[in-house]
Amino acid sequence: MNITISNTSEKPIYQQLYEQISALILRGELGSGFCLPPIRQAALELRVSVITVKKAWEELERSGLIHTVTGKGCFVAEFAADEILRIRDDMILKQMKSDISYYKSLGLTLAEAIELLKKIYASP
Amino acid sequence: MNITISNTSEKPIYQQLYEQISALILRGELGSGFCLPPIRQAALELRVSVITVKKAWEELERSGLIHTVTGKGCFVAEFAADEILRIRDDMILKQMKSDISYYKSLGLTLAEAIELLKKIYASP
Amino acid sequence: MNITISNTSEKPIYQQLYEQISALILRGELGSGFCLPPIRQAALELRVSVITVKKAWEELERSGLIHTVTGKGCFVAEFAADEILRIRDDMILKQMKSDISYYKSLGLTLAEAIELLKKIYASP
Amino acid sequence: MNITISNTSEKPIYQQLYEQISALILRGELGSGFCLPPIRQAALELRVSVITVKKAWEELERSGLIHTVTGKGCFVAEFAADEILRIRDDMILKQMKSDISYYKSLGLTLAEAIELLKKIYASP
DNA sequence: GTGGTCTAGACCACG
DNA sequence: GTGGTCTAGACCACC
Numbered sequence: 001m002n003i004t005i006s007n008t009s010e011k012p013i014y015q016q017l018y019e020q021i022s023a024l025i026l027r028g029e030l031g032s033g034f035c036l037p038p039i040r041q042a043a044l045e046l047r048v049s050v051i052t053v054k055k056a057w058e059e060l061e062r063s064g065l066i067h068t069v070t071g072k073g074c075f076v077a078e079f080a081a082d083e084i085l086r087i088r089d090d091m092i093l094k095q096m097k098s099d100i101s102y103y104k105s106l107g108l109t110l111a112e113a114i115e116l117l118k119k120i121y122a123s124p
Numbered sequence: 125m126n127i128t129i130s131n132t133s134e135k136p137i138y139q140q141l142y143e144q145i146s147a148l149i150l151r152g153e154l155g156s157g158f159c160l161p162p163i164r165q166a167a168l169e170l171r172v173s174v175i176t177v178k179k180a181w182e183e184l185e186r187s188g189l190i191h192t193v194t195g196k197g198c199f200v201a202e203f204a205a206d207e208i209l210r211i212r213d214d215m216i217l218k219q220m221k222s223d224i225s226y227y228k229s230l231g232l233t234l235a236e237a238i239e240l241l242k243k244i245y246a247s248p
Numbered sequence: 249m250n251i252t253i254s255n256t257s258e259k260p261i262y263q264q265l266y267e268q269i270s271a272l273i274l275r276g277e278l279g280s281g282f283c284l285p286p287i288r289q290a291a292l293e294l295r296v297s298v299i300t301v302k303k304a305w306e307e308l309e310r311s312g313l314i315h316t317v318t319g320k321g322c323f324v325a326e327f328a329a330d331e332i333l334r335i336r337d338d339m340i341l342k343q344m345k346s347d348i349s350y351y352k353s354l355g356l357t358l359a360e361a362i363e364l365l366k367k368i369y370a371s372p
Numbered sequence: 373m374n375i376t377i378s379n380t381s382e383k384p385i386y387q388q389l390y391e392q393i394s395a396l397i398l399r400g401e402l403g404s405g406f407c408l409p410p411i412r413q414a415a416l417e418l419r420v421s422v423i424t425v426k427k428a429w430e431e432l433e434r435s436g437l438i439h440t441v442t443g444k445g446c447f448v449a450e451f452a453a454d455e456i457l458r459i460r461d462d463m464i465l466k467q468m469k470s471d472i473s474y475y476k477s478l479g480l481t482l483a484e485a486i487e488l489l490k491k492i493y494a495s496p
Numbered sequence: 497g498t499g500g501t502c503t504a505g506a507c508c509a510c511g
Numbered sequence: 512g513t514g515g516t517c518t519a520g521a522c523c524a525c526c
Contacts (some may be wrong), residue, residue: 012524121224139511262517275477287515299518319499339478343474343475344475353395358489358493358522369472423510
């Protein structure tokens with residue numbers, strides 16, 4: 001499941017977890033019904049606290065991306081094909097609005113933004 | 125000097141202050157030599173603690189955007205005309221790299237990104 | 249971790265702290281990964297305010313000598329063996345340039361300076 | 373009298389004044405009996421406050437380098453030839469002791485110090 | 497438990 | 512008047 005956690009990052013660990021797993025689901029790499037590892041096992045593998053994993057799982061459930069069955073485990077929710085796209089687009093839209101308000105505040109024009117975007121997208 | 129502070133924002137107050145004032149300087153609205161309001165006065169007007177304002181001012185100084193003269197006040201630093209552009213571009217580049225790595229992780233293509241960018245830039 | 253604070257010194261307390269701890273790190277007495285005492289505990293032991301300790305710790309982080317993990321503590325950064333020497337030499341060079349410009353302004357010759365240097369270095 | 377004042381320096385202005393004038397006296401460029409300019413004139417020329425100049429003059433008097441005659445002006449004190457050397461050496465010794473304790477705290481050896489000293493003295 | 501932020505209020509140095 | 516430092520004490524986020 002290729003998750004990487006940085007202890008030195010400014011972002012809280014639970015949020016790093018949340019972002020990476022939600023990305024896996026929204027890109028379709030974790031399909032509907034997929035069973036996430038138990039929090040204790042995930043905590044061991046990622047070398048983080050159980051509490052931290054639990055918090056990330058809770059956030060995922062709150063976003064409607066997973067679905068907890070007590071005593072069974074946590075499963076990726078069932079999505080209609082277009083529903084998953086809608087959720088993804090909402091997340092991107094929300095984020096991009098915030099990003100762009102920052103660019104605008106520094107006086108970046110649309111043309112400059114597009115040029116930069118192309119350049120950065122091209123690099124790995 | 126239109127500064128707006130949100131006490132409920134996730135961002136710390138001193139950082140909101142830092143971002144807004146650095147934007148004013150980088151957009152050229154506060155020219156070289158401009159004297160910022162005294163920290164005590166700014167604290168009163170913004171209804172925050174003196175220390176919070178000071179912390180923001182310190183960050184501005186650390187970034188080289190202002191310089192402090194004890195007993196006199198805090199002044200916007202002297203910039204070569206192109207230097208200010210270079211600083212602005214560095215800030216934008218750094219931020220955009222981080223933003224785009226998020227878009228990519230959600231599988232957004234360059235074409236989609238540009239389209240969204242245009243749409244959001246158009247709205248106010 | 250022998251730290252001594254003088255309340256009567258002209259130097260601010262946080263700077264005394266910064267200088268002594270950075271010296272410990274640069275001399276290699278606090279190795280990579282070493283965990284500094286929690287700021288509240290350090291404040292108690294040194295009989296200064298928590299905020300004063302925090303300010304010193306922040307300066308250390310800004311210099312890249314330590315890194316802070318929220319909820320965990322503050323750890324001496326990982327250095328390549330020669331990197332730590334480079335940082336030390338930069339600090340000494342910068343300081344010595346300033347010192348020597350003062351000696352020169354008082355008309356001290358190189359020969360006199362070396363002689364004095366030897367004499368003072370010999371004394372404890 | 374070639375005095376240069378930096379408003380952006382970390383050093384207080386009165387101390388910059390004090391250091392530069394005491395250097396002029398100790399190097400012998402301002403001989404015994406030389407009359408310093410009136411504080412109001414000096415303040416005008418240096419574009420600093422009268423209070424600041426006064427403070428510097430007072431420090432000079434306290435060090436025994438000048439001598440104020442009310443209603444007449446401030447005059448460089450009378451020194452025996454060797455006395456001026458003694459004062460200069462005291463000042464340098466005091467400063468160098470402090471400087472060297474810093475070098476030692478960073479683990480700089482005497483040999484390294486001498487080498488650096490030669491290198492920096494050679495450069496302008 | 498840890499660090500992160502914010503507050504109100506005090507005293508000092510500088511100009 | 513300005514900024515610089517320090518204090519005690521509070522609340523929050525994270526682990």
